Amino acid sequence: MAYKQVQESSKFRSSSIYDVFLSFRGEDTRKTFTNQLYEALVDMGLRSFMDDNEIERGENIKSELDKAIHQSKGSIIVLSKNYASSSWCLDELVMILENKKNRGHVILPAFYYVDSSDVKEHSGSFSIAFARHEKKLLENSEDGQAWAKWIEGWRKALKEVSSLGGMTLQGKTQFIEKIIKVIEEKINHSVVGIAPYLIGIDYLAKDLNPWLKNRTDTVSVAGVCGMGGIRKTTIAKYVFNINYTNFEGSSFLENTRQYS
Incomplete structure (x- = not known):
């Protein structure tokens, strides 16, 4: 191609x-x-x-x-x-x-x-x-x-x-x-468009990954906050890619305000 x-x-x-x-x-x-x-x-x-x-x-x-x-x-x-x-x-x-x-x-x-x-x-x-x-x-x-x-x-x-x-x-x-x-x-259900080599991404996601792995049966919500351009979406994609296979169902909804 x-x-x-x-x-x-x-x-x-x-x-x-x-x-x-x-x-x-x-x-x-x-x-x-x-x-x-x-x-x-x-x-x-x-x-x-x-x-x-x-x-x-x-x-x-x-x-x-x-x-x-x-x-x-x-x-x-x-x-x-x-x-x-x-x-x-x-x-x-x-x-x-x-x-x-x-x-x-x-x-x-x-x-x-x-x-x-x-x-x-x-x-x-x-x-x-x-x-x-x-x-x-x-x-x-x-x-x-x-x-x-x-x-x-x-x-x-x-x-x-x-x-x-x-x-x-x-x-x-x-x-x-x-x-x-x-x-x-x-x-390839993992999120596309994420860079293959993300230096320091493990450190940025170090709190989210354990939180997802130690989940309970209750509904939980985590928020990633901060000013624009600090890679909030990149972190969310990275965390999703690593963890989505551990759940019975998963979905990454991006730009919801744009499409709603």
């Missing part, structure tokens, strides 16, 4: 609002699988985006979904039987892959009761879905070129995502646990 691409990837990750964007076909998996996956991700402290099924689809919603993908470190793509029947899902997939290429976006395909070969070769239910898309292309002859371009892009995207080494459903609970473990490793 070129130096400029590495810089862009690092900048993208440090400015991301979400850890994970969930791409899925609602009628297939929302109530049976994706809701459980989302809750498990949140319980692990992974900031996750899942669109609201109650919101009416429109241009404003598409814009919000596009924005959420750009603001996420990675995506879990739940490839289910009817995934390819949704042009929304296929458009999301194309954008996710573009982010992977240009900004270091992490992707984890999850094959939910489908074979990766069906996704790659557009066979089975995926063949039926594309037959319907092509029928729609013929019906909308005035915009035929645009539809043909979209369909070709969708086909390429499915072939690419099927070759990324995803995960195939076994037992649902175990599947979710494995997905979380893998995506957490892929996105």
